[in-house]
Amino acid sequence: MYKVFVNDKPIVLTTEIEKETYFKNYLLNNVKLGKVIRTLNTTKLQEARLIHKNKDKILKKFLKKLPNVIAGGGKVYNDKDEVLFIFRNGKWDLPKGKAEKKETIDQTALREVEEETGVKGLEITKPLDMTYHIFKRNGRYRIKITYWFEMKTSYRDSLKAEESEGITQVAWLNKEQQEEALKNSYANIKGLM
Numbered sequence: 001m002y003k004v005f006v007n008d009k010p011i012v013l014t015t016e017i018e019k020e021t022y023f024k025n026y027l028l029n030n031v032k033l034g035k036v037i038r039t040l041n042t043t044k045l046q047e048a049r050l051i052h053k054n055k056d057k058i059l060k061k062f063l064k065k066l067p068n069v070i071a072g073g074g075k076v077y078n079d080k081d082e083v084l085f086i087f088r089n090g091k092w093d094l095p096k097g098k099a100e101k102k103e104t105i106d107q108t109a110l111r112e113v114e115e116e117t118g119v120k121g122l123e124i125t126k127p128l129d130m131t132y133h134i135f136k137r138n139g140r141y142r143i144k145i146t147y148w149f150e151m152k153t154s155y156r157d158s159l160k161a162e163e164s165e166g167i168t169q170v171a172w173l174n175k176e177q178q179e180e181a182l183k184n185s186y187a188n189i190k191g192l193m
Contacts, residue, residue: 002059004132004143008187009040011134012049013058028052033065037134037141066134069144070099072109074151075128075192076119078172083193085181086116086161087169092181094189096146097165105147113151117170118160124149131188148192 003010017025026036028050036048052058073096076084085092097112099105110122128148134141159170173181182190 002062002132003187003191004062004134005187006037006040006134009045010047010187011036011040012047013062014049014051015053015055015058017051018049022046023049025049025051028058028061031065034141063143063145066141066143069142070105070108071096071144071146072099072105072107072112073097073146073148074109074113074122074124075148076113076117076122076151076153078152078156079154080172080174082172082174083178084113084117084119084159085171085173085178086167087171088165088167090184092185092189094148094192096148106149109147109149110151116162116165116167118158119153119155120157121153121155122151123153124151126150128192131191133186133188146188 002013004013024045026048029052031050039045040048050062052061073094075094084095086095095113095116097108097116099108106124110124113122114120126149128150131146131148133144135144161167161170178193182193
């Protein structure tokens with residue numbers, strides 16, 4: 001089962017058909033995805049479920065429905081076991097961004113974290129789960145596929161928010177601060193934490 005978020009409401013990709021309650025079922029093969037997105041954005045429906053018989057092909061079939069944007073990002077720990085957060089568009093988030101041509105996804109993640117926060121000396125320690133969310137740009141819906149990596153650094157200098165990307169704050173947050181920040185964050189980020 002996969003979850004693709006439209007704002008904080010999930011589109012669940014599944015092989016299971018269940019009785020509709022707080023969600024609505026759609027068949028993946030003939031769904032009008034734009035209509036599903038509009039329904040999630042304008043009604044009290046809590047989620048949509050796209051059904052397909054083959055669990056091994058469901059994600060690939062779904063991703064063909066909209067243009068894909070590939071991104072990389074990091075959940076970065078410092079020596080105090082704090083996690084690096086950014087504040088953008090009124091919400092706490094983790095640093096991430098779009099891949100450039102001829103760049104591996106781990107290079108993208110390292111570059112984007114450094115650009116958005118000013119943190120240097122980053123080292124990837126392991127890959128994390130990928131996340132999926134739908135956004136609208138230039139009047140068209142797209143699916144952002146973000147490859148996440150756990151990283152570490154001993155960087156102690158000042159943090160620098162990339163204001164041109166709408167980032168207004170960068171901060172190392174301890175466990176209690178993370179819990180507070182996650183109250184004003186995205187479902188995908190809550191899942192990574």
